[in-house]
Amino acid sequence: MKYALLVTRSTLVSKRFLILVVVLNASRNVLVCVLLAKHNTNAPRFSKKVLVISAFFVSAVFSLSPALASTLPAFQASSSASASYVSAARLNCKPKGKQQALHQPKVIDGDTLYGNGQKIRLIGINTPELGYDNSPSEPFALAAKQEAKRWLEQSSKHLFFVKGKQQRDRYGRMLAYIVNEQGELLSKHLLLKGLGFYIAVPPNTELLPCFIAAEQGARNNRQNIWRELSPTTTGNVSQPGFQLVLGKVTSVIITDNHWWVILGKDIALKIQKADQPFFDVEWVKKLKNTTLEVRGWLIDRQRKRRKLPKHYARWLVLVRHPAVIQLKKPSNRVY
Template sequence: SCAVSSGPQENVYVERVVDGDTVRLDNGDLVRLIGINAPELRHGQHVAEAYARQATDALAGLVEDRKVRLEPGVERLDRYKRRLAYLFLPDGADVQKKLLEQGLAFVIAVPPDIRRADEYLAAENTARDAGRGLWARADHLFKDPKSLSARDKGRFRLVKGEITRVIRAKKNIYLKLGDSFGVRIPQSLWREHWRGNPDRLRGKTIEVRGWIGKNRYGYTLPVRHPVMMQIL
């Protein structure tokens, strides 16, 4: 299965794979792959996450010390000044998709770069259904909202729970999973992607993913695309 690219591309040379979703080019540029998030290697006092090494090795096996095609994102740089891009092998195969199909990364959708999100979710689901990689112990991947702690702040997490309250604020909709965790969706994006009355979600179980934040009400997770929140 190779997703053929449709944007303008440049040929680049990958000097080194930094981790499962970041590479360094021979000109020194760091490139963060769009649409996926791989488990993190050890840094600082954080120990390596499960499958971080396998994801890094798999990406290295595909692109390290090789010429690949790079397609820049709509958003060119992330806040760490890394280039945001899709990588393709010389035969056109989508590198991000290959990692997802092996269960070595999670799909993410961060606007404005969302045009492959549904295709990438399908690739992740292939790995999930087959129990590959990270999905071999899927029940351990999802955190209970009650178990979130200071250690999770700023980290990418998968959370699963029941929506106990729906709060409609001026700019955002908050889906509360218990007292101390809420999913935050901007009203404008709710209208674009989900539509309808959010109250209908009360009592539903959801799987949500993203980077955990904290406010005075507890832990929060901002969601800006349906790929990041599955309603079960």
């Protein structure tokens, strides 16, 4: 059985050891393993030997439902003890649903194509935007388009699409996975090449662990986008659109309708009521004073108002799933 790393959390429990909690997504359930990893290179010889040979791999194993697992936030371990992602290239990322033949596909950009008489938006990925009306293209936008075209041409004559649980986006485009005869996914291929970012938009999240692992592999290897990209820090956002942003949480506001997480003074993360079942409210509350990397589409609220109220952050990000949040500097407590 193959697993993809979905979540890592870490906490310092002594000067010698770090407990690393790893959540692995399987085909029907989620395995939670508590690993004991060496934190201090000056640990006693016996402890070092035992850790290297056996790693004391499982001290507790629990079984969780996929629904519960989907609510867990995606953390990135930050210590000398790190979790290794299973090679995304070997993961079985097969979408559920009926496969239908895809006829005469034409690539529009890296994550959108035309086929079967309609526009199709790939699920699980966002690629850099091509420039239109004399506006410049984002870095690697053309490379993503060319790689998508090459993959479609070389995969085989038999291409298929599988519709998502949500079948249309707000622009009327079909939301689907594109699959070749070998069962390979176009979204996963582009993520492995470092030509896009995984996104998590419920309810189309069934292959999220696969896409996270694919991106992490490209990120670790500094492929294409990841050779140069660094998240935009709070206070330095200058334009709307999809971005990775990095900032410290200055406040968390829980209301009856929406939950708000404020980064610095100028970025507000909004969790709408419809998406709150994917989150643990206690975890959200404890984000205050942590540093987060968040991905999503930044909306400039100043454009819609002549004057923005003083307590309003200028930039708004709708956060629909906890997987788009990564805790960059975990505190020394377990969440």
